[in-house]
Amino acid sequence: MPAYTLKRTFVAFLILIVVSGLTFSLSHLSADPALTIGGEQASEEDIQAIRKLYGFDRPIHVQYLDWLGRALSGDFGESYHYKQRVFDMVSERIGRTMLLGTLAILFALVVSIPLGTLAAMRPNSITDRIALFIAVLGQALPTFWFALMMIIVFGVWWRWLPISGHTQWANYVMPTIALGYYATPALMRLTRAGMIEVLASDYIRTARAKGLSPASVLFKHALRNAIIPVVALAAVWFGFMLGGSIVIETIFNLKGIGWLSYDALLRSDLPVVQAIVLIFASFYVVLTLLADLLNAYLDPRISVR
Amino acid sequence: MSGTILEVENLSVDIPVAAGMLHPVRGIGFSVSRGETLCIVGESGCGKSLTSLAIMGLLPKTARRNADRIEFLGRDIRNLREREMARLRGGSMSMIFQEPMTSLNPSYTIGNQLAEVYLRHVEQSRAAARDRAVFLLEKVGISSAASRLGQYPHQLSGGQRQRVMIAMALMCGPELIIADEPTTALDVTIQAQILHLLAELQREFRMGMILITHDLGIVARVADKVQVMYAGKTVEEGPCETVFDAPMHPYTQGLLRCIPIPGRTRRGERLGSVPGIVPNLVGELSGCLFRNRCDHARDACAGMRDDEPTRMGDGHAYTCLRAPGEISGELQAAEAP
Numbered sequence A: 001m002p003a004y005t006l007k008r009t010f011v012a013f014l015i016l017i018v019v020s021g022l023t024f025s026l027s028h029l030s031a032d033p034a035l036t037i038g039g040e041q042a043s044e045e046d047i048q049a050i051r052k053l054y055g056f057d058r059p060i061h062v063q064y065l066d067w068l069g070r071a072l073s074g075d076f077g078e079s080y081h082y083k084q085r086v087f088d089m090v091s092e093r094i095g096r097t098m099l100l101g102t103l104a105i106l107f108a109l110v111v112s113i114p115l116g117t118l119a120a121m122r123p124n125s126i127t128d129r130i131a132l133f134i135a136v137l138g139q140a141l142p143t144f145w146f147a148l149m150m151i152i153v154f155g156v157w158w159r160w161l162p163i164s165g166h167t168q169w170a171n172y173v174m175p176t177i178a179l180g181y182y183a184t185p186a187l188m189r190l191t192r193a194g195m196i197e198v199l200a201s202d203y204i205r206t207a208r209a210k211g212l213s214p215a216s217v218l219f220k221h222a223l224r225n226a227i228i229p230v231v232a233l234a235a236v237w238f239g240f241m242l243g244g245s246i247v248i249e250t251i252f253n254l255k256g257i258g259w260l261s262y263d264a265l266l267r268s269d270l271p272v273v274q275a276i277v278l279i280f281a282s283f284y285v286v287l288t289l290l291a292d293l294l295n296a297y298l299d300p301r302i303s304v305r
Numbered sequence B: 001m002s003g004t005i006l007e008v009e010n011l012s013v014d015i016p017v018a019a020g021m022l023h024p025v026r027g028i029g030f031s032v033s034r035g036e037t038l039c040i041v042g043e044s045g046c047g048k049s050l051t052s053l054a055i056m057g058l059l060p061k062t063a064r065r066n067a068d069r070i071e072f073l074g075r076d077i078r079n080l081r082e083r084e085m086a087r088l089r090g091g092s093m094s095m096i097f098q099e100p101m102t103s104l105n106p107s108y109t110i111g112n113q114l115a116e117v118y119l120r121h122v123e124q125s126r127a128a129a130r131d132r133a134v135f136l137l138e139k140v141g142i143s144s145a146a147s148r149l150g151q152y153p154h155q156l157s158g159g160q161r162q163r164v165m166i167a168m169a170l171m172c173g174p175e176l177i178i179a180d181e182p183t184t185a186l187d188v189t190i191q192a193q194i195l196h197l198l199a200e201l202q203r204e205f206r207m208g209m210i211l212i213t214h215d216l217g218i219v220a221r222v223a224d225k226v227q228v229m230y231a232g233k234t235v236e237e238g239p240c241e242t243v244f245d246a247p248m249h250p251y252t253q254g255l256l257r258c259i260p261i262p263g264r265t266r267r268g269e270r271l272g273s274v275p276g277i278v279p280n281l282v283g284e285l286s287g288c289l290f291r292n293r294c295d296h297a298r299d300a301c302a303g304m305r306d307d308e309p310t311r312m313g314d315g316h317a318y319t320c321l322r323a324p325g326e327i328s329g330e331l332q333a334a335e336a337p
């Protein structure tokens, strides 16, 4: 187990380096930061001076290593536009994004696991069809469209829920549903497929031959095994949820780091963009790692490999 | 009902399939008494597993079960609700399956899976369940039993897993144990050990046992009674010695001819098989179903009533229209030279 953890951690670290390096080079190639800083009126000399001052004239890999070194010590530089420390801007908003992502993935799990289990108990029954329909709908509807529909119905027509902001719990209801629903189909299908497979397995027959209660057969013996891949997928989808928060936070004007990254992209505010990409990538990598380790913990066979 | 644990009469199982109605078990009956071993033999697909699942109430959802009688410990269990059936399963009747590698849940320790059945049927005492588990693991020949409780199935070999399955079946002191080809999936060297173990435990705990196997060598050693199945029917039944000494049905005779005899059986020869294939069991069936493989088949065989066996006394019976005299004459002629 320790060797397994170590190996996985090392791979995770490599991925982070590659992702952040790529973002850094790509963003520096696509926009000239000196122009952003200098603004519309800056003369050619001003731009040159800015390049020298900020070190943009150095080779890109030198700049990257410089940035990485500082980022590792928590210094992400200063926003070109807001002239604020990026670290402060991010830490002020990251809680909202985490909260939204967590709520969304929980919503997805709470919907998809019971639905998938129900569907698996009677494949091709009405329940199964309904569950499948819900899933297909979730996959077919674009998230932003679904979000807008909710805003119109619950926010504008019925006025049940606030349509923008982040100050009260009610602000999170629609974003959570819009974001979480997106993850529901994949999780539900996997639960259903896993349960169908597990319910037909020999050890479930053993559990029934032992005269265990239906609840024990279903939850202790079947779900526990069927849920292993679902847990892994949920962790990966949690990463998607954080990434997806860019759209959702923008629509609902919920000012987390998803919203911030969109704002920064529009303004070519590179230090902010880089910091957020690094954060999202780290989340993603750490989550995948956690999913693996959780899997290994839940399935005693994995760590042996 | 002196020592009778299980009595089954005219049990049949029907499964709707795409081609029509499949009749894999077509009216079989038997009884098992305390301390008695009944061996059911027959080739693959003759309905042995479905018969045992039908008794346990574990048939696949689509299958339908019919019987004139299934009496367990003097109680008619044909119409029991699932909840009441579950109370019997694992408690007073338990089953050991063909596939030790996949029959244990990979996510729970041996100890957990052993204790669970005890906690369900006997008493809510973890300590008692643990003691019982250790006691039985030792009984089934697993070394350092106490330390095994924390192990997962993947840490055990196939033979060890089947030993655990046996221990699990014994946790609640069952009256009846059904072992469905418990050794087919194991190494030949381990097969004998496991079967000996089962026979020993059955005697020690005075359980009734139904042992399903196609190894006639085993049957000869452990069975009190033998039931030979062919295409979902009993073709011959009787006390073990009688059936082995004087098999009456051509199929039984064929099976017995397949037992390896030192010096006479050629290397590489397939054992336990009679030439020919089993007829399709979908739809209405009539006459003797063995006739396409039988050396003695005649026109009348197509019209044979297979629900009226010829009885020989002491429980020996067979389902073939040939008269006992004709058959025994042949048997003697075969032994003469």
Ligand SMILES: Nc1ncnc2c1ncn2[C@@H]1O[C@H](COP(=O)(O)OP(=O)(O)OP(=O)(O)O)[C@@H](O)[C@H]1O
Pocket (backbone or CB within 6 Å): B015, B017, B022, B024, B043, B044, B045, B046, B047, B048, B049, B050, B051, B060, B181
């Ligand atoms: N769920 C099912 N649906 C359709 N047919 C089935 C089902 N289960 C079993 N059968 C068929 O019923 C027949 C009897 O099956 P069964 O498992 O009882 O055979 P068996 O005697 O135990 O054979 P083996 O020695 O291979 O274990 C087989 O032809 C099998 O294909």
Ligand code: SF4
Pocket (backbone or CB within 6 Å): B249, B250, B251, B288, B289, B290, B291, B292, B294, B295, B296, B297, B298, B301, B304, B319, B320, B321, B322
């Ligand atoms: S009834 Fe006829 S076909 Fe069937 S076993 Fe007897 S002799 Fe053979």
Ligand SMILES: [Mg+2]
Pocket (backbone or CB within 6 Å): B048, B049, B050, B098, B180, B181
């Ligand atoms: Mg079988």
